[in-house]
Amino acid sequence: MVRKQNANTRYSYSSKKSKTCYSSTKGTPLSAYCSLPDAEQAADYANITYKSNLVPYKCAKCNDWHLSPGNRQTPSETCTVCISANGKPKELYTLQKDAKARAEILNKEQQVKLDIYKCPYNSGWHLTKSKLRR
Numbered sequence: 001m002v003r004k005q006n007a008n009t010r011y012s013y014s015s016k017k018s019k020t021c022y023s024s025t026k027g028t029p030l031s032a033y034c035s036l037p038d039a040e041q042a043a044d045y046a047n048i049t050y051k052s053n054l055v056p057y058k059c060a061k062c063n064d065w066h067l068s069p070g071n072r073q074t075p076s077e078t079c080t081v082c083i084s085a086n087g088k089p090k091e092l093y094t095l096q097k098d099a100k101a102r103a104e105i106l107n108k109e110q111q112v113k114l115d116i117y118k119c120p121y122n123s124g125w126h127l128t129k130s131k132l133r134r
């Protein structure tokens with residue numbers, strides 16, 4: 001693909017507004033990037049210009065790339081065995097601390113209380129809605 005470089009800037013990337021994905025905090029459409037290099041350019045630009053700490057991630061919903069604050073990124077894969085309540089494979093976190101970090105983010109943003117537990121089938125950790133113990 002040939003890309004036109006704007007002479008005034010070292011950054012050239014193409015972005016669009018997502019039709020499917022919205023910011024969980026502001027409710028505005030997320031910027032979507034077709035490829036990782038586009039998303040990386042945009043992240044670099046924002047990180048330098050606005051002193052942000054953005055990292056690209058591939059969206060499972062729209063298959064484009066979005067940017068999210070670095071500390072939100074918790075490496076995970078999907079479990080081959082466990083299915084979550086919505087019928088999709090559960091996220092499997094390799095490290096307990098990543099599962100914990102994710103639970104804290106969801107707790108803050110969506111007011112859901114999550115527990116972490118060790119996957120009985122794979123080596124990793126899952127999140128589950130906290131059950132009130134009586």
Ligand SMILES: [Zn+2]
Binds near residue numbers: 018061
């Ligand atoms: Zn998306």
Ligand SMILES: [Zn+2]
Binds near residue numbers: 082122
């Ligand atoms: Zn599992």
